[in-house]
Amino acid sequence: MNSYENYEGVEQVAKWLFFCALMIAIMVVIGGITRLTESGVSITEWNLMTGIIPPLNPQDWQELYSKYQNTPQFKEINSHMTVDEFQTIFWWEWIHRLWGRLIGVVFVVPLLWFAWKNRLPSTLFLSLAVLLILGSMQGYLGWWMVQSGIKDQPWVSPVRLTVHLGFAILLFGLVMWIGLSLIRGVSPTKFYSKSRSALVSKILLLMIFGTILLGGMTAGSRAGLVYNQFPLMGDGFIPSDYWLATLSFWDNGLINPVAIQFHHRIAAEITGLLIIGLAVTVYYKRHHQKIIRRAALVFLLAALLQIGLGIATLVMAVPIVLAALHQFGAVFLFGSGVVLTHLLSTGEPREDKRFISEKNKQPARHGATRQIDQ
Numbered sequence: 001m002n003s004y005e006n007y008e009g010v011e012q013v014a015k016w017l018f019f020c021a022l023m024i025a026i027m028v029v030i031g032g033i034t035r036l037t038e039s040g041v042s043i044t045e046w047n048l049m050t051g052i053i054p055p056l057n058p059q060d061w062q063e064l065y066s067k068y069q070n071t072p073q074f075k076e077i078n079s080h081m082t083v084d085e086f087q088t089i090f091w092w093e094w095i096h097r098l099w100g101r102l103i104g105v106v107f108v109v110p111l112l113w114f115a116w117k118n119r120l121p122s123t124l125f126l127s128l129a130v131l132l133i134l135g136s137m138q139g140y141l142g143w144w145m146v147q148s149g150i151k152d153q154p155w156v157s158p159v160r161l162t163v164h165l166g167f168a169i170l171l172f173g174l175v176m177w178i179g180l181s182l183i184r185g186v187s188p189t190k191f192y193s194k195s196r197s198a199l200v201s202k203i204l205l206l207m208i209f210g211t212i213l214l215g216g217m218t219a220g221s222r223a224g225l226v227y228n229q230f231p232l233m234g235d236g237f238i239p240s241d242y243w244l245a246t247l248s249f250w251d252n253g254l255i256n257p258v259a260i261q262f263h264h265r266i267a268a269e270i271t272g273l274l275i276i277g278l279a280v281t282v283y284y285k286r287h288h289q290k291i292i293r294r295a296a297l298v299f300l301l302a303a304l305l306q307i308g309l310g311i312a313t314l315v316m317a318v319p320i321v322l323a324a325l326h327q328f329g330a331v332f333l334f335g336s337g338v339v340l341t342h343l344l345s346t347g348e349p350r351e352d353k354r355f356i357s358e359k360n361k362q363p364a365r366h367g368a369t370r371q372i373d374q
């Protein structure tokens with residue numbers, strides 16, 4: 001099978017991919033909670049299979065706890081921690097890793113099944129195989145991140161945390177994009193469109209991605225614990241200690257928490273304003289399909305919510321629930337941006353007519369009718 005035209009069973013394949021995307025979104029939130037509860041380095045080793053089994057008796061717990069006692073985090077910050085307290089941080093990290101393994105199973109088993117049933121066009125199978133490789137890399141990146149927190153310093157490297165977060169968002173976006181392409185009957189590589197709104201939307205996706213990376217740096221460096229005020233930082237828009245002469249250019253951006261927070265805020269504000277501009281423009285263009293205008297509205301609301309959550313997280317000095325919601329908001333905003341970008345790139349009314357079977361002027365099979373006018 002070589003075509004992306006709607007074929008029998010395409011909806012099932014798309015639903016499976018959306019389910020995987022949902023699992024990745026949940027994974028990002030679990031990852032956020034793991035970090036916020038300072039649980040990330042509680043398990044100091046990585047075993048793909050045996051790691052699934054949690055400690056089953058007091059001896060097992062003691063053994064794991066002893067390993068944690070050797071970490072800089074225990075020695076420098078948590079030396080008062082008891083085995084019972086250790087269990088809480090263990091479970092968050094264990095759930096995080098278990099969810100990662102589950103995503104692997106939920107991706108690989110149906111992939112093989114659909115391939116066996118000849119439900120995947122060959123290029124789609126290849127794209128999904130590449131996703132599988134990227135997903136495995138993400139597992140490795142997670143371990144690479146944890147390693148940075150069990151040897152030299154009491155927490156994981158903010159840069160590694162950001163790479164791990166960014167990779168998760170990238171995977172989420174790719175899975176969503178391929179799923180959307182399937183239900184709309186276009187090739188996932190159809191990215192180019194003449195529409196100016198589609199171009200702006202793509203630029204905005206990149207800007208949201210950049211803001212998310214800067215958010216990862218903010219979270220990883222605990223930069224949400226300085227200047228807990230909005231809209232100013234101290235007495236001004238740009239705080240006086242934004243630039244520390246004692247640090248090099250790069251270190252200012254990578255380790256000065258004030259600069260890190262400032263970069264995240266300013267990126268979020270500019271991105272937020274541009275999202276409002278695009279969403280309002282698309283919404284009020286009557287020639288756009290209803291589904292595109294609705295997607296623009298969701299995109300707008302997601303941005304407003306995310307900015308509101310960001311401000312609340314900041315001024316309340318990073319309470320766990322708000323910070324976790326802010327993390328979820330980032331995935332939701334990115335996801336709604338992917339949907340709008342996809343619709344704008346592939347779903348302009350004139351282009352949609354291509355999905356009507358030319359032979360009999362009947363809508364092509366499975367779901368294609370939905371593309372015509374919603």
Ligand code: HEM
Nearest residue numbers: 032211212215216218219224268307310311314323327330
């Ligand atoms: C486009 C809008 C925004 C996006 C996409 C975004 C995204 C993110 C992401 C992905 C994180 C990392 C969360 C984590 O790893 O736990 C983060 C952290 C953070 N963001 Fe935002 N953010 C946005 C707007 C804002 C705004 C407007 C503010 C405040 C002025 C803000 C304040 C913070 C703070 C304080 C943290 C650190 C929270 C923590 O330590 O867990 N964000 N942001």
